[in-house]
Every structure is written in structure tokens, then in C-alpha cells.
Amino acid sequence: MEISHELAIGIDIGGTNTKWGLVNHRGDIIRKGDLKTEGYPTFEAYIDALYNTLTPVMEEVEDGKTVKGIGIGAPNGNYYKGTIEYAPNLQWKGVLDVTDLVSEKFGLPASLTNDANAAAIGEMMYGAARGMKDFIMITLGTGVGSGIVANGHLILGHDGFAGELGHTIIRPGGRKHWATKLDGSVEAYCSATGIVITAKELLATSTQESLLRNYALDELDSKKVFDCAIQGDAIAAETYRFTGQILGEALANFVMFSSPEAIILFGGVIKAGNLLLNPTREHMEKNLLPIFQNKVKLIFSELREADAAILGASALVWEQRD
Structure with a gap:
């Protein structure tokens, strides 16, 4: 048939x-x-x-x-x-x-x-990677997931569990992950959960006025951080800048591992748009060797979430x- x-x-x-x-x-x-x-x-x-x-x-x-x-x-x-x-x-x-x-x-x-x-x-x-044989998919939601395609094939590893980029360590000795208990993983900073933790840390260490202070800490979620950021709130914007920095540094490591044509970002966190994308691209490029710089497209998924x-x-x- x-x-x-x-x-x-x-x-x-x-x-x-x-x-x-x-x-x-x-x-x-x-x-x-x-x-x-x-x-x-x-x-x-x-x-x-x-x-x-x-x-x-x-x-x-x-x-x-x-x-x-x-x-x-x-x-x-x-x-x-x-x-x-x-x-x-x-x-x-x-x-x-x-x-x-x-x-x-x-x-x-x-x-x-x-x-x-x-x-x-x-x-x-069906999406942004049509025709590509080398790319990395990063899903940014409650957690950070990833799929690595090289030479047209998923990288699976000998046991089928390769590609857990969200659990790689980007800040040794850093923030403890709430579930895995690893210190300083990408997911601990760049997931929706990590974004909320960053916002709370910034609020605790600053006396600056912020729209985020209108919410009780236990009411704060990533959507509220985003809503405040697009209204020009400085602490909310810094939350995304810092998240983008961490993500960009991590993506630089991933680029030098598999030299993809593109990195495709997907998930609820990418609704932040350029608030996240611009610092991510900046810190990815500045942490790459010259042979990798300005070669890798950093784009959003074309699939409906x-x-x-x-x-x-x-x-x-x-x-x-x-």
C-alpha cells in the first residue's frame, strides 16, 4: 500500500x-x-x-x-x-x-x-529541521530535555539513554536540583522551575522595586515572571538574561560536541522570545572556538506546542x- x-x-x-x-x-x-x-x-x-x-x-x-x-x-x-x-x-x-x-x-x-x-x-x-542531518533539539519546559541528531540519526548510546543534556553540569557545585540532587545542572537553571528559582534569588538579594513583589513567593511561576518581564520589569528581565547566559554557555559545549547545523529550542519557556534568545546567542558565540563561531543557527521550533x-x-x- x-x-x-x-x-x-x-x-x-x-x-x-x-x-x-x-x-x-x-x-x-x-x-x-x-x-x-x-x-x-x-x-x-x-x-x-x-x-x-x-x-x-x-x-x-x-x-x-x-x-x-x-x-x-x-x-x-x-x-x-x-x-x-x-x-x-x-x-x-x-x-x-x-x-x-x-x-x-x-x-x-x-x-x-x-x-x-x-x-x-x-x-x-515536520518542523524546522526538515532536510537537516545534524541538529540538536532542546525542550525547555518544566524540565530540560534534548534530542541529538547526527548524520541523520538519533544519538541513542549503547543503552538507549544518551542525550540527557539537561542533566549535564554547567555550574559545578552550583544550584542543587530538586529531584536529581545534582549540583549545577542545566535543568536546575534553564527550566521553567529554574527560572522561578532565579527570580526568587534575585528578589532576595536586591532591594530594587519590582512587579514580582506584588506576588507571594509561593504564587510565583514562570508565566508571572514572563508577564513582568514584557512590562519592562528589571528583575524579571535580568532573570531571563541570566537564564540565557547559562543556556548559551551550555549550548556552546553541545556545539563543540556534535557540530550541529542548528539548535532548535522548543517548549513553554521559549515564549519569552528575544528576552531569552538574545542572551543565549551572545553567550553561546562568545564561548565557542573560532572554527565553530557564527555557523550554528539558533532557532525556535516550528511545531505547535x-x-x-x-x-x-x-x-x-x-x-x-x-
Whole structure:
């Protein structure tokens, strides 16, 4: 059957919600929806709920079209084994045999990878990385994820877990990460959570007036920091300048590791636009050797944030095409 007649199911498993979509080879989402990830006594019960949700959707596929397979993006997803391994934000602990259970239940081939890697694949097929063989995808949200593509292939490592750039150390002995307990990781500074911590630190060490002082500290979130920054608040703006500095220094290291054509930034944090991008670019370039300077594009994702996880997961199906 020609690929134009085939559809893929993309599934993004999050700690609270699971998003799914029926996607064609052009990246058009024909149908989409979600269901709760939480609340099932076993992982098998969750797969049953997923099957019951998606079966009516697959039965409504128009004549002449067929579902080729299922792609899944998940935290701590192992591409080689098809397993989720010790994901801290899922209620089921240990190693979960995802692709075996899904394939058996649905009667379709299933592929799985880390959620950030899925986003990189989606960007390569449908977004800003179309035609690129060497790029790095950085997802800036509650955490910092990454997907590295070199010579047209994801870098997975011998065990499937390569590419955790968010947990590399950029400030040895620096800020302690709230979950990993590592000191000075990129995620501790450049995630939405890290941005809020920076804003609170600046408020505590300055007597300068700030719109941020209108909020109780426990009410402060990254959206409020952004809202204050675009109103010209100095402390909020400095929060983004400092975040961009840390991110730029980290990206310089990543550039000298894989010499990508581009670094693509994705996620809720990039809504800050040039408040984040300008200091990031400045500090990336100033920390590069001359042979790397002014060669790497630093751009924002072209994928819609709400759909990126579904598209990235569905792209796994086309990647597995014979």
C-alpha cells in the first residue's frame, strides 16, 4: 500500500495525561484526544483503557486507508528495548514492557522512545529541521530535555539513554536540583522551575522595586515572571538574561560536541522570545572556538506546542517503515 494511504497513531505518555493523535504522512492530525494517565491499578489496566479509547477511532478510518503502526513517546523510554525504565513521574515503578503490551493488545507494530527524542524526530520530519542531518533539539519546559541528531540519526548510546543534556553540569557545585540532587545542572537553571528559582534569588538579594513583589513567593511561576518581564520589569528581565547566559554557555559545549547545523529550542519557556534568545546567542558565540563561531543557527521550533508530542511519536512509525 502506498504511504499516502497509511496513517500512524502517535501517543505521548505524560505523568498526568496521555495525548494521542491519528496522523497522516504529511503530519496532519486527523483526530486527537487525551485520557488520564493516573488512576489505573496496573500498567496493563492503563493499556486496556488506551485500547478502549483508540479502537473506535481506528474503526472510523475512511475506506482505502489503514493504520500502519503506533509510535510512543514517554519519559525514560528506551528505544532499543521498548520499555519505560524507572520513570519518576509515573505511578508504575520499575521497568514497563510498553511496546510488547501495546503490540499484543492492538495487533500493530509499536515503537517507543524518550519524549525529547520523539520531539527531535518530529522536528526533522515536520518542523524546522526538515532536510537537516545534524541538529540538536532542546525542550525547555518544566524540565530540560534534548534530542541529538547526527548524520541523520538519533544519538541513542549503547543503552538507549544518551542525550540527557539537561542533566549535564554547567555550574559545578552550583544550584542543587530538586529531584536529581545534582549540583549545577542545566535543568536546575534553564527550566521553567529554574527560572522561578532565579527570580526568587534575585528578589532576595536586591532591594530594587519590582512587579514580582506584588506576588507571594509561593504564587510565583514562570508565566508571572514572563508577564513582568514584557512590562519592562528589571528583575524579571535580568532573570531571563541570566537564564540565557547559562543556556548559551551550555549550548556552546553541545556545539563543540556534535557540530550541529542548528539548535532548535522548543517548549513553554521559549515564549519569552528575544528576552531569552538574545542572551543565549551572545553567550553561546562568545564561548565557542573560532572554527565553530557564527555557523550554528539558533532557532525556535516550528511545531505547535500542543501537537508536537503527538507528531514526534507518530513519526516513529514512518521511521520504522521498510
